[in-house]
Amino acid sequence: xxxxxxxxNVKTSRISPRESAGVTATAKHAASRARRRLGxxxxxxxxxxxxxxxxxxxxxxxxxxxxxxxxILPAPWTVVEAFARLIAEGRLQDNFVxxxxxxxxxxxIGLVIGTxxxxxxxxxxxxxxxxxxxxxxKRAIPTLALIPLFILWFGIGEGxxxxxxxxxxxxxxxxxxxxxxxxxxxxxxxxxxxxxMSQKDFIFxxxxxxxxxxxxxxxxxxVTLCWVSLVVVEQINSTSGLGYMIDLARTxxxxxxxxxxxxxxxxxxxxxxxxxxxxxxxxxSWRRTLAN
Amino acid sequence: xxxxxxxxxPAVHVENLMRRFAAKTILDGVDLDIGEGEFVALLGKSGSxxxxxxxxxxxxxxxxxxxxxxxxxxxxxxxxxxxxxLPWRTVIQNVTLGLPGETGQExxxxxxxxVGLEGRETAWPNQLSGGEQQRVALARSLVREPALLLAxxxxxxxxxxxxxxxxxxxRELCAKHRPAVLLVTHDVDEAISLADRILVLDxxxxxxxxxxxxxxPRDHGDPRFAQIRTRLLSRLGVDAPGRRAA
Numbered sequence: 001x002x003x004x005x006x007x008x009n010v011k012t013s014r015i016s017p018r019e020s021a022g023v024t025a026t027a028k029h030a031a032s033r034a035r036r037r038l039g040x041x042x043x044x045x046x047x048x049x050x051x052x053x054x055x056x057x058x059x060x061x062x063x064x065x066x067x068x069x070x071x072i073l074p075a076p077w078t079v080v081e082a083f084a085r086l087i088a089e090g091r092l093q094d095n096f097v098x099x100x101x102x103x104x105x106x107x108x109i110g111l112v113i114g115t116x117x118x119x120x121x122x123x124x125x126x127x128x129x130x131x132x133x134x135x136x137x138k139r140a141i142p143t144l145a146l147i148p149l150f151i152l153w154f155g156i157g158e159g160x161x162x163x164x165x166x167x168x169x170x171x172x173x174x175x176x177x178x179x180x181x182x183x184x185x186x187x188x189x190x191x192x193x194x195x196x197m198s199q200k201d202f203i204f205x206x207x208x209x210x211x212x213x214x215x216x217x218x219x220x221x222x223v224t225l226c227w228v229s230l231v232v233v234e235q236i237n238s239t240s241g242l243g244y245m246i247d248l249a250r251t252x253x254x255x256x257x258x259x260x261x262x263x264x265x266x267x268x269x270x271x272x273x274x275x276x277x278x279x280x281x282x283x284x285s286w287r288r289t290l291a292n
Numbered sequence: 293x294x295x296x297x298x299x300x301x302p303a304v305h306v307e308n309l310m311r312r313f314a315a316k317t318i319l320d321g322v323d324l325d326i327g328e329g330e331f332v333a334l335l336g337k338s339g340s341x342x343x344x345x346x347x348x349x350x351x352x353x354x355x356x357x358x359x360x361x362x363x364x365x366x367x368x369x370x371x372x373x374x375x376x377x378l379p380w381r382t383v384i385q386n387v388t389l390g391l392p393g394e395t396g397q398e399x400x401x402x403x404x405x406x407v408g409l410e411g412r413e414t415a416w417p418n419q420l421s422g423g424e425q426q427r428v429a430l431a432r433s434l435v436r437e438p439a440l441l442l443a444x445x446x447x448x449x450x451x452x453x454x455x456x457x458x459x460x461x462x463r464e465l466c467a468k469h470r471p472a473v474l475l476v477t478h479d480v481d482e483a484i485s486l487a488d489r490i491l492v493l494d495x496x497x498x499x500x501x502x503x504x505x506x507x508x509p510r511d512h513g514d515p516r517f518a519q520i521r522t523r524l525l526s527r528l529g530v531d532a533p534g535r536r537a538a
Contacts, residue, residue, distance in 0.1 A: 187376055190352055194370040195436075197390040205389060209380040286380050286416045 074256040079263070082256035091245065096264065099230060099241040102158065106165025107226045113166065114173030114222070115215065121174075122181030123207065135174055143168040143225075144232055156237040161230075168229040172221035180214020181207060213287070216280045223272045227265065302363075303328045303440055303472035304349065309360035311344050311353065311496075318344045319358070320496035328439070329470040333477060333487035337528055341496045342476045346370075346444050349474065364440055369433035369471075371443040375425035377417035377432075384413035387432045396435075403431035406468075407461065423454035427461065434469055441471040447482065459485055463508070480524050484517060485510045492527045500527045 044050070056076070062068040063075035070078065086092035117135065120127035147164060154160040184207060192202045234243020242261050249257035304326040311319040318341045326332050336342040347353045348362065350370050377386045388400035404410060407427040417425055426446060433441060446462075447455045463486060466473055477483055483490050484504060492500035502524070506516060525531075 187372070187374070188378065191372075191376050191378075192390075193352060194350055194368075195390045195432075201390050205381065205385075206378065209378070212380070284380075286418065 071253075071255065074259065078256045079259045082254075083260050083263075086245075086257065086260060092260070092264075095240060095242050095245045099234065099243070100268075102161050102233075102241065103165065103226050103230050106162045106229070107169055107222065109162070110166040110169025110222065110226075111173055111219070114170040114218070115177055117170070118174045118177035118181060118211075118215075119203075119208075122178050122211070123203070132178070135171070138167070139171050139175070143171075143229060147233065147236060151237065161233040161238075164233050165226055165229045168225045169222040172225060173215070173218040176214045176218030176221070177211055180211035183214075184210040213284060216276065216284070219279075220273065220276050223276055224269065227269055227272070231265070302326060303330070303365055304474070305361070305363040306349075307361040309345075309348060309358070309362060311341070311348060311356055311358040313344075313356065318496055319348070322360070322493075322496070322498055324491070324498065326440075326472045326474060328472055331466055331473045331475070331486060331488045333475045333483035333490045334493060335478060335480060335483055335490060335500075335524060335528060336476075336493035337478070340493045342478075342493055343444060345493065346442050346474065346476050349440075350442050365438075365472075367436060367438045368440045368442065369436050369438035371426075371429050371433050371441065371446040373445045373448045375417070375422075375429040377425055377428055379417050382414050382416060383409065383420070383428050386417065386428055387435055389432065391435070399435050400431070403435040404428070406434065406465065407431045421454075423450055423458065426450060426458065430462070430465065434465060437469065438471045441466070441473045443473065443475045445477055446475070447479075448477070455482070460509075462486065480521055480528070481512065483524070484520055485512070490520075490524065492524065494527070500524070 238244040246261040302325040
């Protein structure tokens with residue numbers, strides 16, 4: 001990617017015609033009047049890690065030198081200690097498992113529902129007429145605004161939490177898959193007709209693989225939304241889970257426990273996004289050849 | 293006019309075919325018989341109705357108004373101007389699309405070998421050149437052993453050298469498999485080098501039906517080749533000698 005702007009490449013390509021003309025001596029002079037580079041320049045090794053590393057260093061230095069009030073932000077080692085303590089007590093694992101179960105359950109149900117609705121609406125006009133409108137209406141209501149209603153309908157148990165996550169996840173999956181289905185090139189439909197493909201072959205060879213990039217994009221949004229909804233439902237009404245652990249820590253003023261919870265959220269978010277991207281690379285390998 | 297293909301049994305029979313888009317008549321009473329194994333080229337200016345005619349034969353003109361009788365064989369393949377390969381399927385999967393199981397696989401491999409793409413079975417379409425992609429499309433058509441091959445300017449998007457190679461390949465494959473062919477093109481030389489018979493479509497009517505009796509492979513320098521070219525070009529509204537003088 002960045003090789004186009006690689007400084008060495010630019011230099012050699014600029015000098016070599018001069019060398020061939022036998023004017024090497026002027027090369028240095030020429031370089032001083034070199035055109036200003038407008039691109040971002042050469043890629044920095046480990047560039048993406050530098051920002052976070054500096055932040056952590058500042059945190060360590062600030063805590064060690066006493067510049068940061070531990071009641072506002074506890075020192076990194078305090079957080080590490082809290083981490084170890086929570087694991088030793090078993091609280092972190094228990095709450096993590098509870099949260100992960102809710103998230104995975106909501107995500108899986110939402111995935112199936114969202115994909116099924118998108119396929120029905122994408123392949124039939126009747127389906128579209130029945131499904132697309134309600135989904136657009138649901139999309140206009142923030143999922144979190146529905147929580148009071150869900151509490152009245154489902155109580156404050158698991159049903160309410162999972163339903164909230166499901167409804168949050170369905171939307172991006174539906175929108176992106178449906179959009180991808182609808183934008184499959186009509187030339188491929190014509191091709192399928194001339195090859196006399198069966199409806200089943202048409203769906204499995206043409207429609208679904210063609211819509212896969214859209215589905216995966218939807219999945220990435222869905223995974224993020226799934227964690228967001230989880231945090232909210234767990235902090236509002238809960239007696240277990242990471243969100244509950246954080247909320248309880250707030251009550252007791254345990255900033256270190258709050259930070260442990262946040263770090264776990266960061267890891268979960270990054271790991272799940274990485275997983276989706278890995279899946280993307282695997283199943284869209286036909287596309288990667290384009291990028292290369 | 294009702295051009296006939298002599299003693300050959302017709303693979304295609306078209307009678308008084310009319311097609312209309314909104315108020316505009318695109319095909320205005322086309323009559324045509326194409327014999328089994330006959331290679332017919334259809335020439336015409338842009339907008340003359342060539343593509344509409346081909347779509348009608350292929351049965352792809354849903355929701356187009358029209359009348360007339362149309363008989364085409366059940367086994368019919370279409371080669372489009374673009375190779376139209378599914379980018380998310382490998383080369384061999386594209387060739388055997390919709391074919392059942394193992395027999396399809398075997399036939400697909402054979403067809404790929406015939407178009408000179410042995411060993412590229414598991415490549416993605418994006419990894420092939422334009423000419424190679426069009427050869428995969430040819431293999432996809434031939435593997436279905438069509439009685440009629442419809443080709444809609446199949447070499448229009450290729451560079452001149454690749455196009456010449458593709459002409460040889462197409463001629464060779466057609467001589468071997470003997471489908472009836474309708475090749476839509478606006479390249480007069482392409483039509484003369486490949487076809488047994490050339491039709492010219494103008495404003496929805498067939499205005500020329502010319503049998504080409506030159507020996508194959510055809511020599512572009514042959515004075516009769518030039519004669520036919522001049523005649524066809526004038527039918528297409530291009531005054532060839534005048535152009536050359538200028």
